[in-house]
Amino acid sequence: MKDLNNRVAVVTGAGSGIGRAVALALATKGCRLALSDVNEVGLAETAEQCSIAEVRTYRLDVSDRDAIYAHAEQVASDFGQVNLVINNAGVALSCSVREMTDEDFKWIMDIDFWGVAHGTRAFLPHLIASGDGHVVNISSVFGLIGVPKQSAYNAAKFAVRGFTESLRQEMKLEKQPVAVSCVHPGGIRTNIANSARIGKSENADAQRKGFDKIAMTTPDKAANIIIRGILKNESRILVGPDAWGIDALNRVLGSAYQPLVERFSRKNLYI
Numbered sequence: 001m002k003d004l005n006n007r008v009a010v011v012t013g014a015g016s017g018i019g020r021a022v023a024l025a026l027a028t029k030g031c032r033l034a035l036s037d038v039n040e041v042g043l044a045e046t047a048e049q050c051s052i053a054e055v056r057t058y059r060l061d062v063s064d065r066d067a068i069y070a071h072a073e074q075v076a077s078d079f080g081q082v083n084l085v086i087n088n089a090g091v092a093l094s095c096s097v098r099e100m101t102d103e104d105f106k107w108i109m110d111i112d113f114w115g116v117a118h119g120t121r122a123f124l125p126h127l128i129a130s131g132d133g134h135v136v137n138i139s140s141v142f143g144l145i146g147v148p149k150q151s152a153y154n155a156a157k158f159a160v161r162g163f164t165e166s167l168r169q170e171m172k173l174e175k176q177p178v179a180v181s182c183v184h185p186g187g188i189r190t191n192i193a194n195s196a197r198i199g200k201s202e203n204a205d206a207q208r209k210g211f212d213k214i215a216m217t218t219p220d221k222a223a224n225i226i227i228r229g230i231l232k233n234e235s236r237i238l239v240g241p242d243a244w245g246i247d248a249l250n251r252v253l254g255s256a257y258q259p260l261v262e263r264f265s266r267k268n269l270y271i
Protein backbone atom coordinates (compact mmCIF):
# COMPACT_ATOMS: atom_id res chain seq x y z
CA MET A 1 0.00 0.00 0.00
CA LYS A 2 1.89 3.06 -1.27
CA ASP A 3 -0.83 5.59 -0.65
CA LEU A 4 -3.46 5.86 2.08
CA ASN A 5 -5.83 8.27 0.35
CA ASN A 6 -9.43 6.97 0.29
CA ARG A 7 -8.45 3.69 1.97
CA VAL A 8 -10.83 2.31 4.59
CA ALA A 9 -8.95 1.88 7.86
CA VAL A 10 -10.18 0.05 10.96
CA VAL A 11 -8.60 0.96 14.31
CA THR A 12 -9.50 -0.82 17.56
CA GLY A 13 -8.85 0.86 20.90
CA ALA A 14 -9.11 4.23 19.14
CA GLY A 15 -10.40 6.05 22.23
CA SER A 16 -6.96 6.78 23.69
CA GLY A 17 -3.19 6.68 23.28
CA ILE A 18 -1.63 5.02 20.25
CA GLY A 19 -5.01 4.14 18.67
CA ARG A 20 -6.20 7.74 18.84
CA ALA A 21 -2.92 9.11 17.46
CA VAL A 22 -2.92 6.58 14.61
CA ALA A 23 -6.54 7.48 13.78
CA LEU A 24 -5.64 11.20 13.65
CA ALA A 25 -2.61 10.57 11.45
CA LEU A 26 -4.66 8.36 9.09
CA ALA A 27 -7.33 11.07 8.87
CA THR A 28 -4.74 13.58 7.67
CA LYS A 29 -3.62 11.07 5.01
CA GLY A 30 -7.15 10.87 3.60
CA CYS A 31 -8.30 7.55 5.06
CA ARG A 32 -11.96 6.74 5.71
CA LEU A 33 -12.10 5.58 9.32
CA ALA A 34 -13.94 2.83 11.23
CA LEU A 35 -12.96 3.49 14.84
CA SER A 36 -13.90 1.33 17.81
CA ASP A 37 -13.37 1.10 21.56
CA VAL A 38 -15.14 0.00 24.74
CA ASN A 39 -14.70 3.54 26.03
CA GLU A 40 -17.38 5.47 24.14
CA VAL A 41 -16.44 8.83 25.66
CA GLY A 42 -12.81 8.58 24.53
CA LEU A 43 -13.96 7.25 21.17
CA ALA A 44 -16.29 10.23 20.60
CA GLU A 45 -13.39 12.61 21.42
CA THR A 46 -11.18 10.87 18.85
CA ALA A 47 -13.94 11.02 16.22
CA GLU A 48 -14.34 14.75 16.88
CA GLN A 49 -10.60 15.28 16.40
CA CYS A 50 -10.71 13.28 13.13
CA SER A 51 -13.59 15.27 11.68
CA ILE A 52 -11.65 16.22 8.52
CA ALA A 53 -12.17 12.57 7.50
CA GLU A 54 -15.20 10.33 6.97
CA VAL A 55 -15.50 8.66 10.40
CA ARG A 56 -17.84 6.07 11.86
CA THR A 57 -17.57 4.89 15.45
CA TYR A 58 -18.50 1.52 16.91
CA ARG A 59 -18.65 0.30 20.48
CA LEU A 60 -16.60 -2.90 20.37
CA ASP A 61 -15.18 -5.10 23.10
CA VAL A 62 -12.35 -7.00 21.39
CA SER A 63 -12.54 -9.79 23.97
CA ASP A 64 -15.95 -10.71 22.50
CA ARG A 65 -15.25 -12.99 19.52
CA ASP A 66 -18.76 -12.89 18.04
CA ALA A 67 -18.90 -9.09 18.37
CA ILE A 68 -15.65 -8.79 16.37
CA TYR A 69 -17.01 -10.95 13.53
CA ALA A 70 -20.27 -8.95 13.50
CA HIS A 71 -18.20 -5.74 13.50
CA ALA A 72 -16.20 -6.85 10.46
CA GLU A 73 -19.42 -7.49 8.51
CA GLN A 74 -20.88 -4.16 9.64
CA VAL A 75 -17.79 -2.15 8.63
CA ALA A 76 -17.60 -3.87 5.23
CA SER A 77 -21.27 -3.09 4.65
CA ASP A 78 -20.99 0.55 5.88
CA PHE A 79 -17.90 1.40 3.80
CA GLY A 80 -18.14 -1.09 0.91
CA GLN A 81 -14.55 -2.28 1.44
CA VAL A 82 -11.80 -2.63 4.07
CA ASN A 83 -8.12 -1.99 3.29
CA LEU A 84 -6.29 -1.56 6.57
CA VAL A 85 -6.93 -3.16 9.98
CA ILE A 86 -4.98 -2.00 13.01
CA ASN A 87 -5.53 -4.38 15.91
CA ASN A 88 -4.41 -2.00 18.64
CA ALA A 89 -6.77 -2.30 21.66
CA GLY A 90 -4.87 -3.58 24.67
CA VAL A 91 -4.48 -3.58 28.43
CA ALA A 92 -1.64 -4.26 30.87
CA LEU A 93 -1.16 -6.40 33.95
CA SER A 94 1.74 -6.22 36.35
CA CYS A 95 1.89 -9.22 38.63
CA SER A 96 4.16 -12.17 39.42
CA VAL A 97 3.32 -15.64 38.11
CA ARG A 98 2.85 -16.85 41.70
CA GLU A 99 0.42 -14.10 42.64
CA MET A 100 -1.56 -13.74 39.40
CA THR A 101 -5.17 -14.96 39.43
CA ASP A 102 -6.58 -17.09 36.61
CA GLU A 103 -9.16 -14.38 36.06
CA ASP A 104 -6.54 -11.68 35.44
CA PHE A 105 -4.54 -14.02 33.21
CA LYS A 106 -7.64 -14.78 31.13
CA TRP A 107 -8.64 -11.08 31.03
CA ILE A 108 -5.38 -10.02 29.43
CA MET A 109 -5.15 -12.96 27.00
CA ASP A 110 -8.75 -12.38 25.85
CA ILE A 111 -8.02 -8.74 24.99
CA ASP A 112 -4.34 -8.64 24.04
CA PHE A 113 -4.10 -11.94 22.19
CA TRP A 114 -7.55 -13.18 21.22
CA GLY A 115 -8.71 -9.64 20.37
CA VAL A 116 -5.88 -9.42 17.84
CA ALA A 117 -6.32 -12.97 16.52
CA HIS A 118 -10.09 -12.63 16.03
CA GLY A 119 -9.66 -9.10 14.62
CA THR A 120 -7.25 -10.47 12.03
CA ARG A 121 -9.31 -13.52 11.08
CA ALA A 122 -12.64 -11.69 10.93
CA PHE A 123 -11.33 -9.00 8.58
CA LEU A 124 -9.01 -11.17 6.47
CA PRO A 125 -11.60 -12.14 3.79
CA HIS A 126 -12.49 -8.45 3.38
CA LEU A 127 -8.83 -7.44 3.11
CA ILE A 128 -8.23 -10.11 0.47
CA ALA A 129 -11.36 -9.00 -1.41
CA SER A 130 -10.09 -5.39 -1.43
CA GLY A 131 -7.15 -6.44 -3.63
CA ASP A 132 -4.76 -4.31 -1.54
CA GLY A 133 -5.02 -4.97 2.19
CA HIS A 134 -2.78 -4.60 5.21
CA VAL A 135 -3.04 -6.11 8.72
CA VAL A 136 -1.15 -4.30 11.47
CA ASN A 137 -1.01 -6.03 14.83
CA ILE A 138 0.28 -4.22 17.90
CA SER A 139 2.62 -6.34 19.99
CA SER A 140 5.24 -4.71 22.23
CA VAL A 141 8.92 -4.82 23.12
CA PHE A 142 7.55 -7.33 25.63
CA GLY A 143 6.83 -9.48 22.57
CA LEU A 144 10.62 -9.55 22.05
CA ILE A 145 11.96 -10.14 25.58
CA GLY A 146 10.55 -11.59 28.79
CA VAL A 147 10.41 -9.35 31.87
CA PRO A 148 9.55 -10.14 35.52
CA LYS A 149 5.94 -9.44 36.55
CA GLN A 150 4.88 -9.25 32.89
CA SER A 151 4.45 -12.97 32.25
CA ALA A 152 0.83 -12.72 31.08
CA TYR A 153 1.47 -9.60 29.00
CA ASN A 154 4.63 -11.27 27.64
CA ALA A 155 2.61 -14.37 26.76
CA ALA A 156 -0.02 -12.33 24.90
CA LYS A 157 2.48 -10.14 23.05
CA PHE A 158 4.82 -13.02 22.08
CA ALA A 159 1.72 -14.82 20.82
CA VAL A 160 0.70 -11.79 18.74
CA ARG A 161 4.18 -11.72 17.21
CA GLY A 162 4.21 -15.44 16.34
CA PHE A 163 0.69 -15.33 14.91
CA THR A 164 1.45 -12.21 12.86
CA GLU A 165 4.81 -13.36 11.49
CA SER A 166 3.27 -16.68 10.45
CA LEU A 167 0.39 -14.89 8.71
CA ARG A 168 2.77 -12.62 6.77
CA GLN A 169 4.56 -15.65 5.34
CA GLU A 170 1.28 -17.39 4.50
CA MET A 171 -0.03 -14.36 2.62
CA LYS A 172 3.16 -14.24 0.55
CA LEU A 173 3.24 -17.97 -0.16
CA GLU A 174 -0.44 -17.92 -1.17
CA LYS A 175 0.14 -14.75 -3.25
CA GLN A 176 -2.70 -13.02 -1.40
CA PRO A 177 -2.88 -9.22 -1.76
CA VAL A 178 -2.47 -8.62 1.98
CA ALA A 179 0.62 -7.15 3.65
CA VAL A 180 1.18 -7.92 7.35
CA SER A 181 3.16 -5.94 9.95
CA CYS A 182 3.84 -6.53 13.62
CA VAL A 183 4.45 -3.41 15.73
CA HIS A 184 6.74 -3.41 18.78
CA PRO A 185 6.44 -0.15 20.69
CA GLY A 186 8.80 0.68 23.52
CA GLY A 187 7.47 2.95 26.27
CA ILE A 188 4.83 5.30 24.82
CA ARG A 189 3.29 8.05 26.99
CA THR A 190 -0.34 6.87 27.04
CA ASN A 191 -2.98 5.89 29.62
CA ILE A 192 -1.97 2.23 29.63
CA ALA A 193 -0.38 2.30 33.08
CA ASN A 194 -3.44 4.05 34.57
CA SER A 195 -5.84 1.36 33.39
CA ALA A 196 -3.47 -1.54 34.16
CA ARG A 197 -4.32 -4.23 36.70
CA ILE A 198 -1.70 -4.68 39.37
CA GLY A 199 -0.92 -7.57 41.72
CA LYS A 200 -1.95 -7.26 45.39
CA SER A 201 1.60 -6.85 46.65
CA GLU A 202 2.59 -4.27 44.00
CA ASN A 203 2.78 -0.54 44.64
CA ALA A 204 0.47 0.97 42.01
CA ASP A 205 1.75 4.50 42.49
CA ALA A 206 5.40 3.51 42.13
CA GLN A 207 4.56 1.45 39.03
CA ARG A 208 2.84 4.40 37.35
CA LYS A 209 5.66 6.78 38.25
CA GLY A 210 8.19 4.23 36.98
CA PHE A 211 6.30 3.97 33.70
CA ASP A 212 6.17 7.76 33.29
CA LYS A 213 9.93 7.86 33.80
CA ILE A 214 10.77 5.29 31.14
CA ALA A 215 8.09 6.05 28.52
CA MET A 216 10.20 8.01 26.02
CA THR A 217 7.96 8.42 22.98
CA THR A 218 4.80 10.45 22.42
CA PRO A 219 1.74 8.78 20.84
CA ASP A 220 1.97 11.18 17.85
CA LYS A 221 5.56 10.18 17.17
CA ALA A 222 4.56 6.51 17.55
CA ALA A 223 1.71 6.97 15.05
CA ASN A 224 4.04 8.53 12.47
CA ILE A 225 6.52 5.67 12.83
CA ILE A 226 3.72 3.10 12.46
CA ILE A 227 2.35 4.77 9.32
CA ARG A 228 5.80 5.03 7.79
CA GLY A 229 6.28 1.33 8.50
CA ILE A 230 2.96 0.50 6.84
CA LEU A 231 3.84 2.49 3.71
CA LYS A 232 7.23 0.73 3.55
CA ASN A 233 5.57 -2.65 4.19
CA GLU A 234 7.90 -3.43 7.10
CA SER A 235 7.38 -6.82 8.70
CA ARG A 236 8.59 -5.59 12.10
CA ILE A 237 7.92 -1.98 13.06
CA LEU A 238 10.02 -0.88 16.04
CA VAL A 239 8.70 2.22 17.81
CA GLY A 240 11.10 4.37 19.82
CA PRO A 241 14.83 4.23 20.62
CA ASP A 242 14.18 1.84 23.51
CA ALA A 243 12.52 -0.61 21.10
CA TRP A 244 15.54 -0.48 18.77
CA GLY A 245 17.86 -1.03 21.76
CA ILE A 246 15.88 -4.01 23.07
CA ASP A 247 15.64 -5.56 19.61
CA ALA A 248 19.43 -5.21 19.18
CA LEU A 249 20.09 -6.67 22.65
CA ASN A 250 17.97 -9.66 21.80
CA ARG A 251 19.71 -10.25 18.47
CA VAL A 252 23.24 -9.85 19.85
CA LEU A 253 22.86 -11.69 23.17
CA GLY A 254 20.15 -14.24 22.42
CA SER A 255 18.80 -15.61 25.73
CA ALA A 256 21.80 -14.08 27.55
CA TYR A 257 19.83 -10.80 27.70
CA GLN A 258 18.11 -12.21 30.80
CA PRO A 259 20.78 -11.42 33.44
CA LEU A 260 20.72 -7.79 32.25
CA VAL A 261 16.96 -7.60 32.73
CA GLU A 262 17.32 -9.25 36.16
CA ARG A 263 19.84 -6.60 37.19
CA PHE A 264 17.56 -3.78 36.01
CA SER A 265 14.55 -5.39 37.74
CA ARG A 266 16.40 -5.91 41.04
CA LYS A 267 16.93 -2.16 41.19
CA ASN A 268 13.53 -1.08 39.92
CA LEU A 269 10.94 -3.80 40.59
CA TYR A 270 12.11 -5.74 43.63
CA ILE A 271 12.79 -2.92 46.09
Ligand SMILES: NC(=O)c1ccc[n+]([C@@H]2O[C@H](COP(=O)([O-])OP(=O)(O)OC[C@H]3O[C@@H](n4cnc5c(N)ncnc54)[C@H](O)[C@@H]3O)[C@@H](O)[C@H]2O)c1
Binds near residue numbers: 063138139
Ligand atom coordinates in the same frame (compact mmCIF):
# COMPACT_ATOMS: atom_id res chain seq x y z
N1 LIG B 1 2.01 2.58 25.93
C1 LIG B 1 3.02 1.75 25.81
O1 LIG B 1 4.10 1.99 26.38
C2 LIG B 1 2.89 0.50 24.98
C3 LIG B 1 4.06 -0.24 24.73
C4 LIG B 1 3.96 -1.39 23.97
C5 LIG B 1 2.74 -1.80 23.45
N2 LIG B 1 1.63 -1.06 23.71
C6 LIG B 1 0.36 -1.54 23.15
O2 LIG B 1 -0.26 -0.49 22.41
C7 LIG B 1 -1.66 -0.72 22.38
C8 LIG B 1 -2.40 0.57 22.72
O3 LIG B 1 -2.14 0.90 24.07
P1 LIG B 1 -1.97 2.42 24.57
O4 LIG B 1 -0.62 2.51 25.17
O5 LIG B 1 -2.40 3.36 23.55
O6 LIG B 1 -2.98 2.37 25.83
P2 LIG B 1 -4.28 3.24 26.17
O7 LIG B 1 -4.75 2.69 27.47
O8 LIG B 1 -3.97 4.69 26.09
O9 LIG B 1 -5.29 2.86 25.00
C9 LIG B 1 -5.84 1.56 24.89
C10 LIG B 1 -7.27 1.65 24.38
O10 LIG B 1 -7.78 0.31 24.28
C11 LIG B 1 -9.10 0.31 24.78
N3 LIG B 1 -9.50 -1.01 25.25
C12 LIG B 1 -9.14 -1.64 26.40
N4 LIG B 1 -9.76 -2.82 26.51
C13 LIG B 1 -10.54 -2.94 25.38
C14 LIG B 1 -11.42 -3.94 24.92
N5 LIG B 1 -11.67 -5.07 25.63
N6 LIG B 1 -12.04 -3.75 23.73
C15 LIG B 1 -11.81 -2.61 23.01
N7 LIG B 1 -11.02 -1.62 23.43
C16 LIG B 1 -10.38 -1.79 24.59
C17 LIG B 1 -9.08 1.32 25.92
O11 LIG B 1 -10.40 1.78 26.25
C18 LIG B 1 -8.19 2.41 25.35
O12 LIG B 1 -8.93 3.39 24.67
C19 LIG B 1 -1.93 -1.88 23.35
O13 LIG B 1 -2.07 -3.08 22.62
C20 LIG B 1 -0.67 -1.91 24.18
O14 LIG B 1 -0.42 -3.19 24.72
C21 LIG B 1 1.68 0.08 24.46
